[in-house]
Every structure is written in C-alpha cells, then in structure tokens.
Amino acid sequence: MIALLVRDMRLAMRAGGGFGLGLAFFLIVSTLVPFGVGPEAAILSRIAPGILWVGALLACLLSLDRIFQLDFEDGSLDLLATAPIPMEGTVAIKALAHWLVTGLPLTLAAPAFGALMNLQSPGHYWIFITLLIGTPALSMIGAFGAALTVGLKRGGLLLSLLVLPLYIPTLIFGAEAATRGTAGLSALTPLLMMAGITAGSIALLPFAAAAALRVNLR
Amino acid sequence: MSLWEFANPVKFMALSGKVLPWVIGLAALTLIPGLIWGFFFTPEATNFGNSVKIIYIHVPSAMMAINIWVMMLVTSLIWIVRRHHVSVRAAKAAALIGVTMTVIALITGAIWGEPMWGTYWAWDPRLTSFLILFLFYLGYMALWAAIENPDTAADLTSVLCIVGSVFALLSRYAVNFWNQGLHQGASLSMDREEHVANVYYLPLLLCIAGFILLFVALVLIRTRTELRLVRLHRLEIRERMKDA
Numbered sequence: 001m002i003a004l005l006v007r008d009m010r011l012a013m014r015a016g017g018g019f020g021l022g023l024a025f026f027l028i029v030s031t032l033v034p035f036g037v038g039p040e041a042a043i044l045s046r047i048a049p050g051i052l053w054v055g056a057l058l059a060c061l062l063s064l065d066r067i068f069q070l071d072f073e074d075g076s077l078d079l080l081a082t083a084p085i086p087m088e089g090t091v092a093i094k095a096l097a098h099w100l101v102t103g104l105p106l107t108l109a110a111p112a113f114g115a116l117m118n119l120q121s122p123g124h125y126w127i128f129i130t131l132l133i134g135t136p137a138l139s140m141i142g143a144f145g146a147a148l149t150v151g152l153k154r155g156g157l158l159l160s161l162l163v164l165p166l167y168i169p170t171l172i173f174g175a176e177a178a179t180r181g182t183a184g185l186s187a188l189t190p191l192l193m194m195a196g197i198t199a200g201s202i203a204l205l206p207f208a209a210a211a212a213l214r215v216n217l218r
Numbered sequence: 219m220s221l222w223e224f225a226n227p228v229k230f231m232a233l234s235g236k237v238l239p240w241v242i243g244l245a246a247l248t249l250i251p252g253l254i255w256g257f258f259f260t261p262e263a264t265n266f267g268n269s270v271k272i273i274y275i276h277v278p279s280a281m282m283a284i285n286i287w288v289m290m291l292v293t294s295l296i297w298i299v300r301r302h303h304v305s306v307r308a309a310k311a312a313a314l315i316g317v318t319m320t321v322i323a324l325i326t327g328a329i330w331g332e333p334m335w336g337t338y339w340a341w342d343p344r345l346t347s348f349l350i351l352f353l354f355y356l357g358y359m360a361l362w363a364a365i366e367n368p369d370t371a372a373d374l375t376s377v378l379c380i381v382g383s384v385f386a387l388l389s390r391y392a393v394n395f396w397n398q399g400l401h402q403g404a405s406l407s408m409d410r411e412e413h414v415a416n417v418y419y420l421p422l423l424l425c426i427a428g429f430i431l432l433f434v435a436l437v438l439i440r441t442r443t444e445l446r447l448v449r450l451h452r453l454e455i456r457e458r459m460k461d462a
Contacts (some may be wrong), residue, residue, distance in 0.1 A: 165353040169388040215373040
C-alpha cells in the first residue's frame with residue numbers, strides 16, 4: 001500500500017498535472033474575485049473565508065478525474081483489482097495520494113492567498129484549520145465520483161455535476177466555521193460537524209467507490 | 219405467491235397493463251375535483267388573499283418530490299440486494315417525475331413567495347434544500363444518460379442514489395444550520411390537531427391523494443416503457459450477433 005502511495009504521488013508530480021495546476025487555479029480564482037466584487041477592503045475581508053473555501057473546492061475538483069482515469073486506460077487498475085490488497089484499500093490510498101498532492105498544498109497556500117483578499121488576522125489560522133480538516137473529505141468524495149465515471153469517455157463534466165452536490169455539506173460547515181472563527185465567534189459546532197463528515201466519508205465511501213470500480217471493471 | 223414474483227418483467231407487464239387504466243381513472247377522479255374544489259370553492263384567506271390557492275399544487279408536488287427520492291432509494295437498494303430488473307427501471311422512471319415535481323414545487327413556491335414575502339427567492343433552508351434536491355436529481359439522471367450498458371448504468375446509479383441520499387440528508391441539516399428562514403413550518407403533520415383551517419384541509423388531502431395516484435400511473439407507464447426499451451436493446455444485440 002505504501003508502494004502504491006509513493007507511486008501515485010510520484011506520477012502526479014512528474015506528470016505536472018494536478019500538483020501545480022490546482023494551486024495555480026486557486027491563485028487565479030483568488031485574483032479574479034476582487035476584480036469581480038471591487039477592491040473595497042471591508043467587503044473583501046468579509047467574504048474572504050467563503051471565497052477561499054469555494055476556490056479550494058473548485059481547485060480540488062479540477063484534478064479529480066486523474067485519480068483513476070489514467071490507471072483505467074493503461075490497465076493498471078485491472079492489475080490493482082487482482083492485487084492482494086482489497087479494492088477498498090486501493091481507493092483509500094488513491095484518495096490519500098490525491099489529498100497529499102492537491103488538498104495539502106491548497107491548505108498550506110490558502111492563508112497566504114488570504115492576503116490578497118484582506119483576510120484579518122485570526123482568519124489565517126481558521127482557514128488553515130478548516131481546510132486541513134475539510135479537504136480530506138473533498139478528496140474522498142471526489143474519489144467516489146471519479147470511480148463512478150471512470151468508464152466514460154468524456155466523464156469530466158459529468159463528474160463535476162455528480163460531485164458538486166455531494167460537496168455542499170462540507171462546504172457549508174467549512175465556510176461557516178472559517179467565517180465564524182474569523183469574526184471571533186465560537187466555531188466549534190460547524191468545525192465538529194465538518195470533522196464528522198470527513199471521518200464518515202473516509203470510513204464509508206471507500207466501500208461505495210470500490211463497488212463502483214468493480215462494476216466499471218466488469 | 220409473493221411480491222417478488224413481479225420482479226419477473228413479463229408478470230409485471232401483464233399486471234401493470236391491467237391495473238394502469240384504473241389508476242389513471244382514480245387519479246383523474248381525485249385530482250380534478252380536488253383542484254376544482256380548491257381553486258373555486260374555498261374562501262380567500264386573511265393575510266393571503268387568493269394566492270393561498272396555489273397551496274393545492276405547491277404542497278402535494280413538494281411532498282412528492284421528496285417521497286419520490288425515497289422511493290428511488292428503496293428501489294435502488296432492492297436492485298443492489300436482489301437484482302430485480304423491474305425495481306431499478308422503476309427508479310429510473312421515477313427520477314424524471316421527481317425532478318418535474320421538484321421544479322413545480324420551486325416555481326409555484328417562487329410565484330407564491332413574490333406576493334407573500336416580496337421576493338421570488340430567498341436562501342431559506344427549505345428553498346435551498348429543494349434546490350439541492352434538484353441538483354441531486356439532475357446528477358442521477360445525467361449518470362443514467364451517460365452510460366450505455368443498461369446493467370452497468372443500473373449498478374452505478376443505484377450506488378449514487380444511496381450515497382446521494384446520505385449527503386442530501388446531510389445537506390438538509392447543514393442548510394438548516396446555515397440560515398434560519400422565512401418559510402412557515404410543515405403544513406401537515408401527524409402529531410398536531412389542526413394545521414391549516416379545515417376548509418383548506420380537505421381539498422388539500424384530496425389533491426395530495428390525486429398527486430400520489432398520478433405519480434403511480436406515470437411511474438407505471440414509464441416503467442413499462444423502460445422495460446420495453448431494455449427488451450429492444452437485448453433484441454438488437456441478438457440480431458447483431460446473428461449477422462456476425
């Protein structure tokens with residue numbers, strides 16, 4: 001399993017696809033929003049946590065189809081299916097690899113990008129914490145969506161249509177926690193709810209994703 | 219004789235063919251008088267005026283929109299556990315009706331909201347939940363449309379329906395948490411004596427019954443079409459094999 005993790009991460013970094021691209025996309029979104037809503041510092045600092053969350057979510061969505069697509073096309077996924085590790089484990093490892101090359105860099109970059117939107121001082125801390133807890137759920141839910149659409153020729157658009165509604169609860173609690181924390185209110189409840197979604201996704205979704213993969217490999 | 223016998227498409231077709239005219243008749247018998255009674259023979263409500271009458275479409279369609287998703291969840295589970303073809307076709311058949319009901323509920327709600335709240339749309343928990351439900355229906359139907367092999371499509375959409383149900387429920391509570399809204403509480407519930415005044419209550423019940431029967435009729439028609447489509451698909455494959 002560790003070998004699979006290392007392999008996936010190495011492929012993701014060398015292909016130059018997900019890793020830098022997601023971050024660059026995130027930066028562009030953070031740059032475009034002020035052009036859209038105007039440069040007033042007060043408005044920007046009020047919407048900054050929400051915008052950072054939406055931006056991170058969309059950047060995460062960009063690289064989802066790579067989780068299984070390439071392996072499906074060149075047949076490695078068939079090999080992995082017959083390998084001694086269970087399919088559920090493969091899914092979980094691939095989601096973890098996706099998180100390490102997309103979710104984690106986004107989390108690390110978000111407080112810095114917050115400066116572009118006049119994010120106030122406790123906000124940096126809260127956006128980091130909420131993304132750190134929330135992005136694993138995004139990767140896991142995304143892996144499930146990718147498993148559903150892996151057999152399709154042009155699955156990219158369909159993948160976003162399937163995955164985005166599933167992202168709603170995570171986004172609501174994550175952005176709410178970040179906004180409350182930034183405003184100096186207690187953010188414990190939404191934070192715990194989001195942590196619950198993350199834990200539940202990691203525990204249960206590998207089974208659903210593995211079931212979908214088995215159907216697609218049939 | 220057990221319920222599961224109707225998993226056999228031939229038996230289902232025979233029975234549903236016999237039942238269908240009766241269901242259509244009953245639906246017409248409840249829905250038409252219900253709507254006429256509701257629209258023309260109930261008084262205007264204080265505070266609401268004539269706009270209250272949209273309740274006879276709004277409430278039943280909103281109820282059906284949720285209940286149809288629950289039915290799809292049950293039929294998807296039956297497909298995954300027992301692999302009954304009729305079951306999953308019924309889920310597919312119900313999805314389009316469900317999405318139509320959701321749209322009707324959203325649009326009638328918007329029309330009703332304008333005179334009452336002064337806005338067509340507010341990010342109220344109930345309104346938002348319905349919009350999210352609409353997105354879930356769209357995703358489900360898009361996945362059906364995208365996959366060619368009927369059995370693969372049935373498996374994948376069933377998995378999506380089950381996972382989607384969990385997340386739809388989560389969204390419902392997340393949205394409640396996110397914003398407290400304008401919408402009144404449930405119009406009908408089991409644990410209260412009176413909800414809306416009796417003048418409105420009885421025609422409303424009739425309309426709800428009518429909507430349920432209408433849904434049953436539509437779902438039977440569409441399930442029969444779906445089963446014929448699957449059969450057509452099989453026949454086509456058989457013909458092609460013969461030529462080769």
